Amino acid sequence: MRLLFSLFLFSALVLFPAPGLWSGNHWVSLLPDGDGKQETQQLCGSCHNLQKTVLSRKTAQEWERTVYDMVARGAQIFPDEAEKIIKYLSQNFNSAKPAN
Amino acid sequence: MRELAMRFLNGGLSRRGFLKGLMATGFSLAAAQSVVESFRSYAEAQEIPPELLRPFQGEAGELIAECLRAAQVKYIFFCNGSPQGPILDAIADKPDMNLVIATEEGQAVSMAQGYELASGEVPFVVTQGVGVPRQVTNLLNAWKDRSGMVVMVPRTPLDTHGRDSFEDVDSWLDFVKPDPGQVEAAARMIVEAKSPVLIAGHEITRSGATKEMVAFAELLGIAVTRERGLFLDFPSMHPLFLGDFVANMRYPRNLDLIINIGGQFPRMTEAAEEDPLQFLPKGVKIIHARIETEDLARLFPTQFSIVGDVKHTLRDLTAAVKSMLTQERIEAIRRPRLEAAAKFTAMLRESWRKAAQARWNQSPMPWERVVFELDRVMDKDAVVVQEIADNKRTERWIGYGEEGGRTLIGRTTGQCLGWGVGAALGVKLAWPDRQVVSLQGDGGILFGQTEALWTYARYSTPILTVVMNNRSYDGVRRRQFAKQGKQAQLNKDMSAYLGNPDTDFAKIGAAYGIQGSFARDADELQAALKKALQATRDGKPYILDALIERTGPGANLTWHPPFTIAGIRTRRV
Numbered sequence: 001m002r003l004l005f006s007l008f009l010f011s012a013l014v015l016f017p018a019p020g021l022w023s024g025n026h027w028v029s030l031l032p033d034g035d036g037k038q039e040t041q042q043l044c045g046s047c048h049n050l051q052k053t054v055l056s057r058k059t060a061q062e063w064e065r066t067v068y069d070m071v072a073r074g075a076q077i078f079p080d081e082a083e084k085i086i087k088y089l090s091q092n093f094n095s096a097k098p099a100n
Numbered sequence: 101m102r103e104l105a106m107r108f109l110n111g112g113l114s115r116r117g118f119l120k121g122l123m124a125t126g127f128s129l130a131a132a133q134s135v136v137e138s139f140r141s142y143a144e145a146q147e148i149p150p151e152l153l154r155p156f157q158g159e160a161g162e163l164i165a166e167c168l169r170a171a172q173v174k175y176i177f178f179c180n181g182s183p184q185g186p187i188l189d190a191i192a193d194k195p196d197m198n199l200v201i202a203t204e205e206g207q208a209v210s211m212a213q214g215y216e217l218a219s220g221e222v223p224f225v226v227t228q229g230v231g232v233p234r235q236v237t238n239l240l241n242a243w244k245d246r247s248g249m250v251v252m253v254p255r256t257p258l259d260t261h262g263r264d265s266f267e268d269v270d271s272w273l274d275f276v277k278p279d280p281g282q283v284e285a286a287a288r289m290i291v292e293a294k295s296p297v298l299i300a301g302h303e304i305t306r307s308g309a310t311k312e313m314v315a316f317a318e319l320l321g322i323a324v325t326r327e328r329g330l331f332l333d334f335p336s337m338h339p340l341f342l343g344d345f346v347a348n349m350r351y352p353r354n355l356d357l358i359i360n361i362g363g364q365f366p367r368m369t370e371a372a373e374e375d376p377l378q379f380l381p382k383g384v385k386i387i388h389a390r391i392e393t394e395d396l397a398r399l400f401p402t403q404f405s406i407v408g409d410v411k412h413t414l415r416d417l418t419a420a421v422k423s424m425l426t427q428e429r430i431e432a433i434r435r436p437r438l439e440a441a442a443k444f445t446a447m448l449r450e451s452w453r454k455a456a457q458a459r460w461n462q463s464p465m466p467w468e469r470v471v472f473e474l475d476r477v478m479d480k481d482a483v484v485v486q487e488i489a490d491n492k493r494t495e496r497w498i499g500y501g502e503e504g505g506r507t508l509i510g511r512t513t514g515q516c517l518g519w520g521v522g523a524a525l526g527v528k529l530a531w532p533d534r535q536v537v538s539l540q541g542d543g544g545i546l547f548g549q550t551e552a553l554w555t556y557a558r559y560s561t562p563i564l565t566v567v568m569n570n571r572s573y574d575g576v577r578r579r580q581f582a583k584q585g586k587q588a589q590l591n592k593d594m595s596a597y598l599g600n601p602d603t604d605f606a607k608i609g610a611a612y613g614i615q616g617s618f619a620r621d622a623d624e625l626q627a628a629l630k631k632a633l634q635a636t637r638d639g640k641p642y643i644l645d646a647l648i649e650r651t652g653p654g655a656n657l658t659w660h661p662p663f664t665i666a667g668i669r670t671r672r673v
Contacts (some may be wrong), residue, residue, distance in 0.1 A: 046348040052582060052653075068455035069651050072468065073491040074343065076350045078447050079454045 030054040036088025043077045043085065044070070053089070057097065060090035108139060115140070161186025164252075165197070173197060173224050177212040179205045180543070180595050181228030182579040183254035188594040189585035198663040201595055204518055204548035205231035209238035209251070216247045225251040230516045234548070276391060278408030278416055286359075286387045286404040287420035290320070293357035293385075298322050299345055301363015301410075302329035302513075303391055309411035310334070310501060313361060316414050319421060319430065321437030323352055323444075327363035328490065332508040336495035339442035343493065347379050351444040352437075355381045360388045362410040365399050389413045452496050463621035464647040467568055471497040473622065474566065477629050478506065479535040485527050486510040486539040487520025488568055489575040494539065507534075518547035524563050525555060535564075535636065542569040542598055542605070543576075550608050553641070557612040562636040565609075565643045570650045571599035578652030593657040600660060609643035616643035 027050035031037050044053060047070070058066065064086045071077050077085065104121045107113040113121065115136060122132035156166055164187055168176070176191075178184075178199045191197050202208035205227040212223035227235060232253055242249060290296060304313050310333065317324050317340050324334045325345035334341050342351065345366045349355055358380070380386075380400060388396050389406040396405040406413055422430070456468040467488075475498045478484075486494060487510055500508040509527060512519045524538035540549075545567055556563065577596035581588040606616030615635050619625040625646060632642040649655070 047346070048582075052584060055584065064458065068458065071451050071455035072466075072651075074346065074493065076346065076448065076451075078451050082451065082454070 027051045027054050032092050034088055034092065036084040039077075039081050039085050040088055043075065043081060047075055054093065056093055057095045058089070058093065059095070060086065063089040063093070105139060108136075159186060159190075161188075161190040165190035165194075168197060168224060171224075175200050175215065175223070177202065177208045177215070177223055177225040178595065179203075179208040179227040179231060180573050180576050181231070181254070182576050183228070184226055184595075185580035185583055185585060185587070187226060188580065189583075189587055192586040192590055192592045192594055199595060199661060203543075203546040205235035206238045206548060209235045209242060209249070212249050213238065213242045213245065213247045216242075216249060217245070223249045225249055227251065227253055229253045230514065234516060234518060276408045276412075278389065278406045278413045280416070282404055282406050283413065283416045284420050286389075286406060287417055287424060289357060289385060289387060289403065290322075290359065290417070291421055291424050295352040295354050296320075296322050296357035296359060297342075297345075297349065297352055297355055298324045299327055299358060299360040299363050299365075300324050300333040301327045301361060301390070302331050302333060303362025303410045304333040304414075305331040307362070307391075307409050307411040309362075309414055311503060312411055312414035312418070314338070316361075316418050318438075319418055319434065321434040321441065322359070323437070323441045325349075327360075327366055328513075329363060330510065330513050332495050332500040333362070335499065335501035335505075336508075337499040337502075339438065339445050342441075342445060343448070343496070351441065355384050357385045357387070360386065360390075361414065362390055364395055389417075449496070459649065461622065462649070464570065464649040465620075465622060465625065467492045467648050468497060469622055470566065470568060470625065470646050470648060473625050473629060474498070474537065477633060478537060481505060481507075482535040482537055483507045483509065483527055483531060484537050484539060485520055485524040487512070487517070487523075487544045488539050488541045491575065492568070517544050518549050520544060521549040521552040521565065522555075524565070525552065525559075525561055528561055528563050536562075538563055538565040540565060540567050542567055542571060542603065543573045545605065546598070546603065553609060553612045553614055553643075556641040557614055560639050561641050562639050563641050564632045564636055565641065567605045567643065567645045568648050569603075569605065569645050570648045571602065572596050572650045572655075573598065574650050574652065574655075577650075577654050577657075581653035588653060591654070591657055591659065592661075593654055593659055594661060596654075597658055597660045599658055605643055605645040609641075614641050614643055616645065618645045618647070620647045 028041055028045060031041060031050065031054065040053070041050070044050060056066075067077070067082050067086050067089070071082060104113065104118060104125075108115070108118040118139070119132050119136050122135055123129060127135065156163060158166070174197060176187075176197060176199050178201050180201070188199075191199075200208075200211060202211055208225055208227055212225045215221070215223045235251070239251070298313075298317055300313060304310055313324075313334055316322075317334070317338075321340070323340050323342050324338070325342050326333060328344065342349075386400055386402045387404045387406065388402050389404075389408065389410060390396060391407065391409050393405075393407055396402065396407070425433075452468070456466050459466040460469055471492075471494050478498075481504060484494065484498065484500070484506065486508065488494075490511070495508060498506060498508075500506045510520060510523065512523070520538055520540050524536055528536040545565075555561070573596040577593060580596070586592070587594055604618065606618050609616040615631070617624075617628040617631060619628045625644075628644050628646075632644050635642040
């Protein structure tokens, strides 16, 4: 019985891991291709994993606020890069796009 | 007897063995039997009857909440801290337990004790690890009064070990000169490095070595980062100053040498915690020079650990480098690095300016605007004593660290809130002829510090206290919400919102006879600053309550648990 339960638990964890168990690479793989993807991956992902990024749905104004908030907190993102990232996130992670 | 009892309770000694052991220590048979009998129930309690057990599946916070429910706990006496998020998440959608929030750990304990004295029930207290020293005084009261209580504090994370966390022990050595052989070898490594960076630590200020640090950095054009320390140990507006050390440094690229002078190694970022190798580039070499030896070579493979007073070390390193290179060679190394660093730091400053631009004129104000306005009116040699959230880097807007210029002190590396108001008074006492500005958060000043204003008033202490008031433990909420737990999903700010009651800090000052005002935008701020500076010139303290914005996830939330004590009454008494 215990063995069966262990096998079930193992299968469940492998097949349906909770979001918190995904590795950082998993969230990167959910970034769609496009202008600004590289900057998002490199500059945002060097400080935190991209889970909250790919799960969020925000307006352009909200993404602008988020990105500049990160800069204010110490992210080394230059103005032209910040604009690229804001545009990329606004296009790909807005309320019209369903969360994965 | 204690040892025998422990062995008995741990199952390492039979009842008979316990009895024999007690008699061997001089107990009579009757007395020993009585003792064994009294311990029996404890020993039996370790075997929990199966009918009291039930399976539970969930995360740690949910498990704690479930245990509290099983113990019929109704109230959690609570003091805020980021690691408590899982417990709050566990009760966010269940109304059967209420938080009783104190603004400071010691108060949480005294409230809990009052509850115990009246109800006879064992109260449950949740506070923050770094706050334990603050609550010790009221724990002593509870102990003396024989009030039992359960106090839970999250343990210190493993990644703080070796970074002077609470458990580490300091051992200072006075005026130790560094070993010349090590200095020589380290200097050789520095000369040969293609892409080095410096970390400036607090021992530089402690040993009065800022001038030596600047000279050393400028010698080969080596860019300077900082540990998150007590001081600003390198001039913040210097073109070589990069600010905080971060994982994956953008400049200098391809880092091959880190020279840490007098500091600890900074905490890792979230990404680096997942993969510690990200924190340092592969193959990077490390030189660590300190007088405090506890964390030398403890966290990362370190090529040279130089023990000594950093003023001596910097002088000796500078001399050694100069002896190895011609002036032409020094210039050839320094010039391109200085140019590249100056370009990079100028771009960083532009990005900070741009980030604040869109919010510049809004109300509530961005924190940057408040600091900018202060910078315009402060004396050239003013001292800023700060106890505000770590993300508010005032050194980006205020030039600190020049000789004869402004000085930054704080935030305390102990991180135990409730420090800045008193610390600012001590600074003013030591430097009465320098302007002292105390920067406080609203959460920080509510950490049992308002009483210190009595001392300000009694001794006519001309300090300008600026309360950066965002009506929130902003950093705590953003870190808790970043985990995307139930608080974030349900838009429920369980503990961080401070706007109800909306504390009027100028009025708190008025209760002590201290002048003050409230500023909700830049115009009001500028007017208030004029009054404040006049007051301090006249030898009086002043409190400026500046309304600043909340930032990050959940910033717009004002929801907080609606529980009231009046609401649980059955009689109007």
